[in-house]
Amino acid sequence: MTTETKPVEAMAHKTAGEAEASPFGWIIDPAIYLRILSVVVVIGGWELLGQISYISPSTFSWPSAIVAAFVDLTRTGEMMAAAKESSIILVAGLGLAIPTGIMLGLLMGRFKTCEYLLDTYVYALYATPVVALAFPIAMVLGVDFAGKTTIVVFFAIMPVIVNVFHGVRNVDPFLMEVTRSFCSSEWQRWRDLIFPSMVPYLVAGLGLSFGRGLVGMVVAEFLMSISGLGALSQDYTGELELDKGLAPVLLLMITGIVLTKLVNICENKFSSWRTHHEG
Amino acid sequence: MAESLNEKEVCLHLAGVHKYYGDLHVLDSIDIEVYEEEIVTILGPSGCGKTTLLRILNGLISYDSGDVLYKGERVIGPRPEMAMVFQHFGLFPWKRLSQNIGYGLNIQGRPKEEIDNLVRHYTSLVGLEGFEDNFPAELSGGMQQRAGLARALATQADVLLLDEPFGALDALTREQLQDELLKINEAEPKSMIFITHSIDEALLLGDRVLVMTPQPGEIRFEMETGFGRGRDLEEIRGSQRFQELRHYLWGLLKNPDRKPGPLPDEPELHGTVVKEGAGNDDRNQTGRGHGP
Numbered sequence: 001m002t003t004e005t006k007p008v009e010a011m012a013h014k015t016a017g018e019a020e021a022s023p024f025g026w027i028i029d030p031a032i033y034l035r036i037l038s039v040v041v042v043i044g045g046w047e048l049l050g051q052i053s054y055i056s057p058s059t060f061s062w063p064s065a066i067v068a069a070f071v072d073l074t075r076t077g078e079m080m081a082a083a084k085e086s087s088i089i090l091v092a093g094l095g096l097a098i099p100t101g102i103m104l105g106l107l108m109g110r111f112k113t114c115e116y117l118l119d120t121y122v123y124a125l126y127a128t129p130v131v132a133l134a135f136p137i138a139m140v141l142g143v144d145f146a147g148k149t150t151i152v153v154f155f156a157i158m159p160v161i162v163n164v165f166h167g168v169r170n171v172d173p174f175l176m177e178v179t180r181s182f183c184s185s186e187w188q189r190w191r192d193l194i195f196p197s198m199v200p201y202l203v204a205g206l207g208l209s210f211g212r213g214l215v216g217m218v219v220a221e222f223l224m225s226i227s228g229l230g231a232l233s234q235d236y237t238g239e240l241e242l243d244k245g246l247a248p249v250l251l252l253m254i255t256g257i258v259l260t261k262l263v264n265i266c267e268n269k270f271s272s273w274r275t276h277h278e279g
Numbered sequence: 280m281a282e283s284l285n286e287k288e289v290c291l292h293l294a295g296v297h298k299y300y301g302d303l304h305v306l307d308s309i310d311i312e313v314y315e316e317e318i319v320t321i322l323g324p325s326g327c328g329k330t331t332l333l334r335i336l337n338g339l340i341s342y343d344s345g346d347v348l349y350k351g352e353r354v355i356g357p358r359p360e361m362a363m364v365f366q367h368f369g370l371f372p373w374k375r376l377s378q379n380i381g382y383g384l385n386i387q388g389r390p391k392e393e394i395d396n397l398v399r400h401y402t403s404l405v406g407l408e409g410f411e412d413n414f415p416a417e418l419s420g421g422m423q424q425r426a427g428l429a430r431a432l433a434t435q436a437d438v439l440l441l442d443e444p445f446g447a448l449d450a451l452t453r454e455q456l457q458d459e460l461l462k463i464n465e466a467e468p469k470s471m472i473f474i475t476h477s478i479d480e481a482l483l484l485g486d487r488v489l490v491m492t493p494q495p496g497e498i499r500f501e502m503e504t505g506f507g508r509g510r511d512l513e514e515i516r517g518s519q520r521f522q523e524l525r526h527y528l529w530g531l532l533k534n535p536d537r538k539p540g541p542l543p544d545e546p547e548l549h550g551t552v553v554k555e556g557a558g559n560d561d562r563n564q565t566g567r568g569h570g571p
C-alpha cells in the first residue's frame with residue numbers, strides 16, 4: 001500500500017504500458033547477446049573438444065553425441081518407458097507433498113498452537129540432508145513405489161511448507177484489521193485476505209518444490225530399486241556408453257526448465273494486480 | 280444547530296473510558312456523546328490516542344474501564360452498524376475497485392443484485408465511475424480513499440468512523456474530498472466521528488469539535504462550530520469567525536495546560552484582531568506534524 005502523496009488527484013491509471021519495452025527492445029538489449037556468446041563459447045568449446053580429442057566416448061561425451069543418443073533412445077522407446085516410470089513417482093510424490101505442505105503451512109501460519117506443535121519436525125527435516133533418509137525409508141516402506149514416493153515427498157514438501165507459512169505470517173496486519181472491522185468471519189478472512197496474500201509465496205515455493213522433487217526422484221531411482229530415467233542413465237553409463245547415459249539427464253534438465261517456466265507464468269498470472277505498482 | 284441536535288437521540292456514548300497499553304496510559308476518562316446525524320471531529324496531535332479511541336469505538340480493541348454504548352448497547356466487538364474509513368485506505372490490492380467497494384456488503388452476505396446496485400450507486404456518489412475494474416495500485420491516493428469511503432458508505436452503516444482519512448493526501452485533493460464528504464453526508468445523513476490533526480479540517484467538517492491532548496489522552500475542550508448544514512466551505516474558509524476559531528484552537532493545542540480563555544464569539548472577545556500571519560503559520564505547522 002503506497003502512502004506517498006500524489007500531486008494530482010487524477011494521476012493517470014495505466015502508466016505501466018509506457019514503461020514496457022517496445023516489441024523490438026531486445027535488439028539493443030546487451031543481455032541477449034552476452035547469453036548467446038556464452039552458449040556458443042562454452043557449448044561450442046565442449047563440442048570441439050569432443051570432436052578433436054582422442055578421448056574414448058566411454059569416459060567423455062559431447063553435445064552432438066548426447067543429442068544423437070537422445071534421439072536414438074527416443075526412437076527405440078526406451079526413453080518414453082523410463083520417463084513414464086519416473087514420472088509416476090514424481091507425480092505421486094508431488095501430488096502428496098504439495099497439498100500436505102500447503103495444509104501444514106496454512107495451519108502453522110495461522111494458528112500458533114499448530115506452529116508450536118509442528119515446527120520442531122519441520123526445522124529438523126529442513127536441516128537434515130534428505131538423501132541420508134533414503135535407507136531408513138527403504139527399511140520401513142520398501143524399495144519400490146511407496147519408498148520412492150516418500151523420498152520425493154520429503155524432498156519436495158519443505159519449500160511448500162516454509163513458503164506458505166511465511167505467506168500467511170506476512171499478511172498485512174492493517175488489512176487484517178479491515179476484515180475485523182467489517183465483521184468478517186474466519187473463512188471469509190481466508191478467502192479475502194489470507195489466501196490471496198499467500199498465493200505469490202506458494203507459487204514461488206512450488207517452483208522450488210518441483211526442482212527438489214526432480215532431485216528426489218532421481219535419488220530414489222539411484223538408491224532404491226533402480227528404475228526409470230535413473231536406471232536408464234546408470235545402465236548405459238555402466239556399459240560405458242556415456243552419450244546414452246547423459247541423454248536422460250538432458251530430459252531431466254528440459255523437464256526442470258519447463259516446470260520452472262510454468263511456475264513463472266503462474267506467478268505473473270496470479271499477481272497481475274501487482275504489475276502496475278510503482279509506475 | 281445545538282437545539283436541533285438535542286432533539287436527536289444519542290447514538291454513541293463513551294463514559295469514563297480508560298485505556299492502558301502496559302504502563303502507558305493512553306486514554307484518560309473519555310466521555311463523549313455523539314448524536315444521530317451529528318458530525319463530531321476529534322482534533323489532537325499525533326500520538327495522543329485518537330486511533331486508539333476510534334478502534335475502541337469500533338470494537339476492535341478492548342478498554343480497561345468505563346463504558347462504550349451504541350444506542351444503549353455495550354460495544355463488545357465490531358458491528359455492521361459502524362463502518363470505518365482508514366487512514367491508509369485499507370483496500371485489498373488484489374481486488375478490483377468494485378469488489379473493494381462491495382467488500383462490506385459481501386461480508387454481510389447481501390444478495391448479489393443488491394450488492395451490484397449499491398456498489399454502482401456509491402461508486403458514482405464518490406465519483407469513481409469508469410474505474411470499477413481498476414486495481415487500487417493503478418489509482419491515485421485520492422481515488423483510493425474515495426473507494427475506501429464508498430466501501431464504508433455502501434454498508435449503509437449508521438455511524439461512520441473516519442481515522443484521519445485525508446491525512447495521506449495532498450492539500451488540493453484533501454479540500455476536494457472534504458467538500459464531497461459534506462455533500463454526501465447531506466444527501467445521506469449519518470453520524471460521523473472524524474479524526475484529524477488539522478485544525479482547519481476539524482472546524483470545516485465538524486458540527487462539534489473535541490480537542491484531545493496527549494499523555495494521557497483526554498478530551499480537554501469541546502465546542503460547537505455553528506457553521507450549520509449546507510455550509511459552503513470556501514465561504515467559511517474566508518470568514519472572520521473561522522480565522523478566530525482556528526486561532527483559538529491553535530492556542531489551545533499549543534498550550535494544553537493553560538486554562539482556555541473565552542470563545543471568540545463571547546462578547547468580550549468581539550473586535551479582537553486576529554493576525555493574518557498567524558493563520559498561515561498554523562497551516563504549515565499542522566502540515567508538518569504529520570507524515571510517514
Ligand SMILES: Nc1ncnc2c1ncn2[C@@H]1O[C@H](COP(=O)(O)OP(=O)(O)O)[C@@H](O)[C@H]1O
Pocket residue numbers: 300303305323324325326327328329330331332
Ligand atoms: N498496540 C499498541 N501497543 C502499544 N502501544 C500502542 C499501541 N497502539 C498505540 N500505542 C501507543 O499509544 C499512543 C497513542 O497511539 P494512537 O492512538 O495511534 O495515537 P494517534 O492516532 O493519536 O496518533 C502512542 O503513544 C502509541 O505509541
Ligand SMILES: [Mg+2]
Pocket residue numbers: 326329330331443
Ligand atoms: Mg492515528
